[in-house]
Amino acid sequence: MAHEVSHDQAHDPSNVVNPEHGEHHIVSPLQYCFVFGALLIGTAITVGAAFVDLPGVLNPVIALAIACTKAVIVILFFMHVKYQSRLVKLTVGAGFFTFIVLITMTLLDYMSRAWGMW
């Protein structure tokens, strides 16, 4: 990682001498087992929570929160994003950010078209 090397090494415009992505991390099988266990527990919790009548809109909120947590775990560990370069991390983040912007803007349009007409 660039922040671990001295300044002159970090000053490497073509990113060749000491590339940021120089070290290649291999995730251990034990770590995958923990991730697998966490995902199965998350599935059990989300099924259980669906049959509990929670106040207000909490049911979908909790279900989606668990789904998002599971997705983040998969992205970070199964898809190795935690160990990737900042370029890949930024790409993944930008993709989800753009997706949220698109959903929000479109939903705002649909919700405000008939504003005050009911």
Added chain:
Amino acid sequence: MANTVAHTNPLDKVDHLEKLMPHESIINEEGEHVVLPQHRHHFETEEQQREAGSFGMWLFLLTEIMFFGGMFFAYLLYRNWYYPAFVVSSNQLNVGMGAANTAILITSGFFMALGVWAAEVRKKNLLVLMLILTTVFGCAFLGVKYFEYKEKYELHHIPGSSFSTAMFTNPGAYHLKEEPLAPDMAEKTQIFFFLYFAMTGMHALHMIIGIVLLFWLTWRAHKGAFSSGYVAPIENFGLYWHFVDIVWLFLFPLLYLINRHPVH
């Protein structure tokens, strides 16, 4: 340059590199440049090439996010508009089968992750075994999906001319503890089932494409293509497979679970 041979016909050299199987290191006449066949000459280092590959794969997956995102958005909007219809039709889905399929798909993804690890540490037989297990669980998922679709067919819950709203306008006759819907709202259950088949069907199509690719990768892995340091196809296919996994992680609660609680 003393060595003119290297400059006469560069295409010959590329051809020569492509044909070399299995992958091995090559040292040129000067003994300076070690080239692996999988290492393309326009990359400075193998790591740079690997990162470029991951980057490209992620760009493709982002287009997939947008593709599925359109359907997720349609679901979100129609659920808000026709909430009663979405509640009763969601209650007709089989939570047990959906939960089992979630566990099956997570298991398949787990074996895929182990497969990437096996390729990294160059264990050929383990890699082949993991790819086969990934395929087996992928097929099991599609098998469960078949029985779910079959049930929908028998209940006339496939949108189209044979779709029946009888269960929703007269739930008592079907021993359902639901409030009956007015006929116009009951018609909107078709939108739920349309989205259900569009989203799970598109997801299943991605699974089928993935399983076809898995056969091809297993065959190549069996021939030793990925056990000498060349793991990019396995790694990038893993990204695709995990992405398909993530789509299901959202489909399951949205379609099967979040509308369930109003029924007692």
